[in-house]
Amino acid sequence: MCKSSELATRRQVAVARGVAGKAIYAAQARNAELWDVDGARFVDFTAGIAVTNTGHRHPKVMAAVAKQAEAFTHTCFHVAGDEGYLRLCERLNALLDTGSENKAICLTTGVEAVENAVKIARAATGRPGVVAFGGAFHGRTQLGMALTGKVMPYKKGFGPLPGAIFHAPYPNAFHGISVDEALRGLDTLLTADIAPEEVAAFIIEPVQGEGGFNVTPPAFLKALRERADRHGILLIADEVQGGMARTGRMFSIEHSGVKPDLVTLAKGLAGGFPLSAVVGRADLMDSPHPGGLGGTYAGNPLATAAANAVLDVIEEEGLCERAEHIGRRLKQALTRMAAVVGHEAIGDVRGLGAMVAFELVEAGDPAHPAPALCAEIVAEAERRGLILLSCGTRANVIRLLPALTIEDAILDEGIGLMQDAIRAVLGRVQKAA
Numbered sequence: 001m002c003k004s005s006e007l008a009t010r011r012q013v014a015v016a017r018g019v020a021g022k023a024i025y026a027a028q029a030r031n032a033e034l035w036d037v038d039g040a041r042f043v044d045f046t047a048g049i050a051v052t053n054t055g056h057r058h059p060k061v062m063a064a065v066a067k068q069a070e071a072f073t074h075t076c077f078h079v080a081g082d083e084g085y086l087r088l089c090e091r092l093n094a095l096l097d098t099g100s101e102n103k104a105i106c107l108t109t110g111v112e113a114v115e116n117a118v119k120i121a122r123a124a125t126g127r128p129g130v131v132a133f134g135g136a137f138h139g140r141t142q143l144g145m146a147l148t149g150k151v152m153p154y155k156k157g158f159g160p161l162p163g164a165i166f167h168a169p170y171p172n173a174f175h176g177i178s179v180d181e182a183l184r185g186l187d188t189l190l191t192a193d194i195a196p197e198e199v200a201a202f203i204i205e206p207v208q209g210e211g212g213f214n215v216t217p218p219a220f221l222k223a224l225r226e227r228a229d230r231h232g233i234l235l236i237a238d239e240v241q242g243g244m245a246r247t248g249r250m251f252s253i254e255h256s257g258v259k260p261d262l263v264t265l266a267k268g269l270a271g272g273f274p275l276s277a278v279v280g281r282a283d284l285m286d287s288p289h290p291g292g293l294g295g296t297y298a299g300n301p302l303a304t305a306a307a308n309a310v311l312d313v314i315e316e317e318g319l320c321e322r323a324e325h326i327g328r329r330l331k332q333a334l335t336r337m338a339a340v341v342g343h344e345a346i347g348d349v350r351g352l353g354a355m356v357a358f359e360l361v362e363a364g365d366p367a368h369p370a371p372a373l374c375a376e377i378v379a380e381a382e383r384r385g386l387i388l389l390s391c392g393t394r395a396n397v398i399r400l401l402p403a404l405t406i407e408d409a410i411l412d413e414g415i416g417l418m419q420d421a422i423r424a425v426l427g428r429v430q431k432a433a
């Protein structure tokens, strides 16, 4: 029995089945390559779901963490603060344009940042309501689930969920939902379900992650900003997946020119160490009373040391430009592929920067998703040595998230493997038809 199948057997016995996952067991990883316990090598187009944007074990990140570990690993910021936490907050405050002075707070996971952004918005406005959007993903806690716009596997059976959370339609041109139609839905919600004066915040991913790498049209974000300003509602940009240079800007909302009030960050923030943050307008961030925010591990010194190194690497290695370059290469390859295999199967190629995806459909029809085809391509790619991830409310989208530090040769190798996998699977499908 090879080691990974042995680990798979142990996993079945020891780990709750609710934790989904691939059958890959990592032994070693470097930049955009991963070796499993059986010695198989993979090109990694997932970066641990947009976490190791600076690659697995970037030398600068590793050195910063090792140096911090020599000094102390945990004091709890509430007990004894440290300069690394402060420096990180100062840097994030300077990077985000909200149109005013900013303040920040460090936390541990993405959903914890989302929870805290909502707490801050409610404290600042004195209002309970939060409006999220169809297909959104904001995490797996009770509030995260309530904000998430997809029932399976995230919400089913876990209720009752917290109240005062509403969902408005999300504009999706590929699925025939225009910006105007989505805005009409939002305006209906604000007359039929909750008064705008009772809404604390709109929360939106400028590029939906789990929902299918749907790029929110700038016109929609502008319209949200306009409604938010009109009604005293705050705009929270959930940048947990799309932030940290992934889309070619530090924050993905920058593409739209819209200024958010608060942003949530995690994943790519600390290059593989658990850290998240809320950054936003200082007047709002200071609304909760002392002691109302924080957490035992929030802003762990090893993680903030990693994050400060990540920010250095993003700047020194020009990772925003790199993200654009990688995204262009991926999109070109996929668009060519779609032209060759026909748009019958690859219905859409989309994304921003190095957050790229393609949607698989039947007979070129957006209304007919092809989740089985999607799963087959992911499995075939894995057999050939490329790790891919699916996403999408209909599980028919393949998302590409290579490290922004990926070498061109490895990127090309990964693209080649992906093309071979698509060709092989579509060839089998055609033969069977």
Ligand SMILES: Cc1ncc(COP(=O)(O)O)c(C=O)c1O
Binding pocket: 049, 109, 110, 111, 112, 114, 137, 138, 139, 140, 205, 209, 210, 238, 239, 240, 241, 242, 266, 267
């Ligand atoms: C946009 C967005 N928000 C929140 C989360 C939750 O982050 P975490 O899994 O770290 O709690 C995710 C995770 O994928 C996400 O993509």
